[in-house]
Amino acid sequence: MDTKALRPRTRIQTEKRELILEAALEVFSAHGFRGSTIDQIAEAAGMSKPNLLYYFRRKEEIHETLMQRLLDTWLAPLKELDDIGDPLTELRSYIRRKLEMARDFPRESRLFANEILQGAPRIKPMLEGELKTLVDEKAEVIKGWMRAGKIVKTDPWHLIFSIWATTQHYADFDVQVRAVLGPDRGGDGRFEDAARFLEQLFVDGLKPPCTTPRVQPS
Amino acid sequence: MDTKALRPRTRIQTEKRELILEAALEVFSAHGFRGSTIDQIAEAAGMSKPNLLYYFRRKEEIHETLMQRLLDTWLAPLKELDDIGDPLTELRSYIRRKLEMARDFPRESRLFANEILQGAPRIKPMLEGELKTLVDEKAEVIKGWMRAGKIVKTDPWHLIFSIWATTQHYADFDVQVRAVLGPDRGGDGRFEDAARFLEQLFVDGLKPPCTTPRVQPS
DNA sequence: CAAATTTTTGACCGATTGGACAAACGTTAG
């Protein structure tokens, strides 16, 4: 009748589960699901494999739990994108929030990227449901801005994709970015450079400022 | 004295190696290196595991070969970025070439993404050497355009990153793109939409055309 | 054709994997 599932969580259970999830995030994000072993996660969490399996019965259960939590955090910035306030300011701060997440939660970004790269076998329904709904909704907001002439007319879906791509790139392709830019000389100058660039890209584009070409030569 | 390595390739060897590499690309790009098994690759190539291991002695040898070939193809578009011709046209066609590659060689893109995501354990030297040199060189070209006032002044490295990120996104995050945009209604309208958007993004930015804000109110 | 060589296969191996289990150990409430 009353199964284990119905019983409330113990203090130790809550703590240890959290410990395991933290360790699993570290391992999964670095090696992918199949590339990670329970032993690795257990060691990172400072416990034995059977002990870990006492808290999560299957490897997939850890991954699932991690994934569910991730999606909320991950979509939060987009949810905040609001109709009130200046559109360009709103987009600018959305880009900045996403970039901050790439800086502060690179493991989460990579965990997500790993899942998508392999065809999202475990979260495809969520993408087609929850995610699509949210994006469609926000695309409508952006369309409104375009109709009002507040920003240039373009495809809002691809705009969102390009914001995702450019910001998450700094987390997912971190190794490549570091390799190309060379050793970074302290501080988060790297981050500020990226922020400045992306702001300019999305707001100004590459075309030279209107001044020069506007002045007709004689 | 004369080892196997010195002997020239047989006809069958050439053919079968090609067959294996094609199968391995399929499997590796879908499941990553550790997520793929020799058995899977062998089956995809239509041969037995020991037979496959007759042509490639180790799993890593297949991956290495694949990776070496990939890098040439992958960097070709950037190498073509040339100092001659109009800068904006040059950048536009670079973006288009990269987008075409994401469409025509998505497996290659994912294979590369997988490798980078996991910290590029097998190609880090190549990133810090060959790739960095090439990017630095092209960044200098772009800087020249900026100094000449042909395009707006910005960080050329981050510009290149953002082109990589946005274009490869359509291959690497294909599942997500499809999920959000819904079932695509035939043709490569999807591709053309992305191409149009990226061109607009990189060339025009989001700011509304200069007309309106230029007119100082009162 | 026959010998030499290349290709293919089935059987096998040790290592690693995810996971089961019962026994030992801790903790806590009555």
Next chain:
DNA sequence: CTAACGTTTGTCCAATCGGTCAAAAATTTG
């Protein structure tokens, strides 16, 4: 203190992994 419950561990298992090997089969060469 003790009984009940929660936690931890060592041992074990079957499946799968990358890879070997010798022998059979196919092919090439003279």
